[in-house]
Amino acid sequence: xxxxxxxxxxxxxxxxxxxxxxxxxxxxxxxxxxxxxxxxxxxxxxxxxxxxxxxxxxxxxxxxxxxxxxxxxxxxxxxxxxxxxxxxxxxxxxxxxxxxxxxxxxxxxxxxxxxxxxxxxxxxxxxxxxxxxxxxxxxxxxxxxxxxxxxxxxxxxxxxxxxxxxxxxxxxxxxxxxxxxxxxxxxxxxxxxxxxxxxxxxxxxxxxxxxxxxxxxxxxxxxxxxxxxxxxxxxxxxxxxxxxxxxxxxxxxxxxxxxxxxxxxxxxxxxxxxxxxxxxxxxxxxxxxxxxxxxxxxxxxxxxxxxxxxxxxxxxxxxxxxxxxxxxxxxxxxxxxxxxxxxxxxxxxxxxxxxxxxxxxxxxxxxxxxxxxxxxxxxxxxxxxxxxxxxxxxxxxxxxxxxxxxxxxxxxxxxxxxxxxxxxxxxxxxxxxxxxxxxxxxxxxxxxxxxxxxxxxxxxxxxxxxxxxxxxxxxxxxxxxxxxxxxxxxxxxxxx
Numbered sequence: 352x353x354x355x356x357x358x359x360x361x362x363x364x365x366x367x368x369x370x371x372x373x374x375x376x377x378x379x380x381x382x383x384x385x386x387x388x389x390x391x392x393x394x395x396x397x398x399x400x401x402x403x404x405x406x407x408x409x410x411x412x413x414x415x416x417x418x419x420x421x422x423x424x425x426x427x428x429x430x431x432x433x434x435x436x437x438x439x440x441x442x443x444x445x446x447x448x449x450x451x452x453x454x455x456x457x458x459x460x461x462x463x464x465x466x467x468x469x470x471x472x473x474x475x476x477x478x479x480x481x482x483x484x485x486x487x488x489x490x491x492x493x494x495x496x497x498x499x500x501x502x503x504x505x506x507x508x509x510x511x512x513x514x515x516x517x518x519x520x521x522x523x524x525x526x527x528x529x530x531x532x533x534x535x536x537x538x539x540x541x542x543x544x545x546x547x548x549x550x551x552x553x554x555x556x557x558x559x560x561x562x563x564x565x566x567x568x569x570x571x572x573x574x575x576x577x578x579x580x581x582x583x584x585x586x587x588x589x590x591x592x593x594x595x596x597x598x599x600x601x602x603x604x605x606x607x608x609x610x611x612x613x614x615x616x617x618x619x620x621x622x623x624x625x626x627x628x629x630x631x632x633x634x635x636x637x638x639x640x641x642x643x644x645x646x647x648x649x650x651x652x653x654x655x656x657x658x659x660x661x662x663x664x665x666x667x668x669x670x671x672x673x674x675x676x677x678x679x680x681x682x683x684x685x686x687x688x689x690x691x692x693x694x695x696x697x698x699x700x701x702x703x704x705x706x707x708x709x710x711x712x713x714x715x716x717x718x719x720x721x722x723x724x725x726x727x728x729x730x731x732x733x734x735x736x737x738x739x740x741x742x743x744x745x746x747x748x749x750x751x752x753x754x755x756x757x758x759x760x761x762x763x764x765x766x767x768x769x770x771x772x773x774x775x776x777x778x779x780x781x782x783x784x785x786x787x788x789x790x791x792x793x794x795x796x797x798x799x800x801x802x803x804x805x806x807x808x809x810x811x812x813x814x815x816x817x818x819x820x821x822x823x824x825x826x827x828x829x830x831x832x833x834x835x836x837x838x839x840x841x842x843x844x845x846x847x
Contacts, residue, residue, distance in 0.1 A: 353467075355521030356460040358479065361422055362514045363456040366430070366449070369495035370395075380504065380554030390443050397553045400743050404482025404597065406455040406736045408537060410462070411729065416526045419459045423522055425452030426566035427515025427831055434508035443542040458736035463526065465723060465731055480719075490651065493644035500641055541587055541597060548580035552744070560758065598730045598738070607734060609832035611724025611741045613674070616682045616826035617714060620681060620819050623753050624707065628700065631802035631812050635693060635805055650708035651703045657712025670717035671830050677713030678823055680706055685820040689813050693805060749822075756818060757811040764807035772799065 370377075370391065377391060379381075409418045429449035436442035438501045459479045464480050498506040556572035562570050601607050629647065632638040638646070661673055684707035691699060717739075726734045 352472055353464065355518055355525055356463055356515060358521065359419075359456045360460050360480065361520045362426070362511055363453045363516065365491045365494070366395075366453065366508075366511065369491040369498075369507045371509075373495050373499040373507045376499055376504040377442070381442065390439075391446055394443050395446045395450040396451075396743065396747060397550050398447045399454045400549045400553065400740055400747075401450045402454035403458065403736045403740045403743070404545055405542060406458050406733075408733070409455070410459060412537075415459055415463060415466075419526060420519060420522045422452050422455040422459065423515055423519045427519065428452075428513055430508045430511035434505040435520035454736075457739050458721065461719070461723070461735040461739075462726065462731045465735075466728065490648075493641070496641040496644040497666060500522050514641060515806045538591070541584060541591070544587065545597070548577050548584060548727045549740075549744070550625070551577035551580065553838065556747050559642040560749060560755055564755070595823055598733055600727065600730055601734055603747065604611065604722075605832050606725060606728065606834055607722045607738075609829045610718050611738050612726055613714075613718055613747035613826055613829050614722075615741045615820055617711060617718070618742035619687075619822055620707075621711060621742075622746030623749045623815070623819055626750050627673055627753060627757070627812060627815055628704070630693075631739030632700070632808075635808055635812075646697060646700055647704060649705040653705040653708030653710075654715075658716055661713055661716045661824060665716060665720070665787060668720050669677045671833055673717040674714050674830060674833075675827070677710045678827055679708030680713065681712075682823045684710060685816050685823065686818040689820065691809070691816070693809050721835075749819075753818065754813045757808075757815055760814050761804070761807045764810045765803055765822040768807060769800075772803070 352531070374391065374589045406418065426449060429445055429452055433442060433443040433466065436445055494510070495507050500506075546730060551573045553578060555570055558573075559570055564570055565574070586599065588599055588602070591599075607641055625647070629643045632643040632646065633640065665673075682728055687699065687706070688703050722738060723731065723734055786795075789801065
């Protein structure tokens with residue numbers, strides 16, 4: 352049963368990153384513009400984020416087994432449709448279906464592990480789950496690059512078919528239908544407010560850079576709708592009680608609230624680095640797609656090593672200490688990344704990736720354990736879904752801010768560097784300015800402008816790494832809100 356759950360989570364995590372690598376090939380195949388092709392990513396994120404909180408109500412109404420099975424089958428079927436799409440419109444629609452079906456895979460799998468494992472082994476269960484959940488995003492870039500280079504971009508979707516078939520068979524055979532199901536009345540207003548808020552926020556983040564952010568009326572409208580709907584959802588939740596779509600008991604748990612906010616910060620760091628580092632290697636350092644993918648592998652090894660060690664000591668050490676050490680290691684790796692340069696070898700990238708993966712790996716298990724282990728069973732699935740939503744929102748908001756800052760800082764630094772490249776500056780003359788750079792020939796000026804752009808972009812990436820370093824340090828005081836539950840006895844050895 353555990354293997355089935357992990358397999359489903361790997362499949363979902365894999366699909367969130369594998370498409371990023373083959374996106375330029377999809378763009379050429381579909382003859383789409385940059386704005387149009389972004390919908391392939393955005394529609395998946397929006398549909399998954401909107402459906403994720405609904406997973407808890409559906410599982411309580413129909414049972415975890417049937418919703419989990421429907422999610423796996425639907426995700427596999429949608430993957431086949433995406434691979435067979437012949438137009439951009441078809442691909443976007445199929446990605447919406449894929450996002451809807453993927454929403455339940457992680458929260459239902461996580462909640463199922465909490466149910467089948469006794470409380471004293473929740474740490475071990477979360478270590479296994481986190482390892483599987485992290486495997487997808489880690490191997491996604493490498494696998495996507497290999498499939499695109501040697502086969503075709505459609506195989507980035509077809510790869511889900513055999514895995515999905517095995518997962519569906521495992522869910523059908525091994526997972527038992529829950530006996531007690533809550534037939535709560537569906538809160539349409541709460542669901543509508545949450546859906547509109549998340550959808551508007553994601554649209555604003557996706558189109559903000561294209562529309563010059565708040566200089567555009569469209570962005571103002573989307574931001575206003577998102578803020579108003581979030582406000583109405585909070586008021587509705589606090590005044591309605593148990594009938595609300597978001598159960599008020601979750602907001603009364605300081606561990607859940609603090610853990611969700613910390614997971615929001617982890618989402619910024621995790622998704623931000625996964626988005627920035629491969630593009631930095633390919634665009635600025637001329638690494639091939641496949642090389643840029645496999646150089647992200649040490650991050651995965653560090654994560655798995657950390658979670659293996661944490662699982663061994665989870666019941667003997669204060670969980671907050673793991674989170675503190677993990678955040679500090681992540682901060683140290685980001686500090687090292689602020690020293691990156693265009694002329695470095697692969698060593699600093701590999702070392703920083705391993706250190707950051709190890710640091711984040713130290714946080715996943717204790718964060719899940721502290722935030723979810725004490726929740727009542729009837730809100731456990733909703734709790735896991737909302738935490739997954741917080742991580743997704745953290746990643747979306749983080750990527751939008753980091754990409755915006757990267758573009759703006761690159762332009763600012765480029766203009767400042769060009770101010771010094773003028774004929775009356777002795778440092779812009781021979782022997783300081785050597786061939787092929789020149790201020791007198793068109794080819795020399797073009798080469799010089801290209802180099803200035805590279806240098807400015809590198810500074811922009813370094814500024815992004817510094818911003819993520821600030822985020823991780825600012826998040827540390829949230830640990831003071833976390834309460835440590837009574838320590839459980841040591842778990843017995845695993846026999847899977």
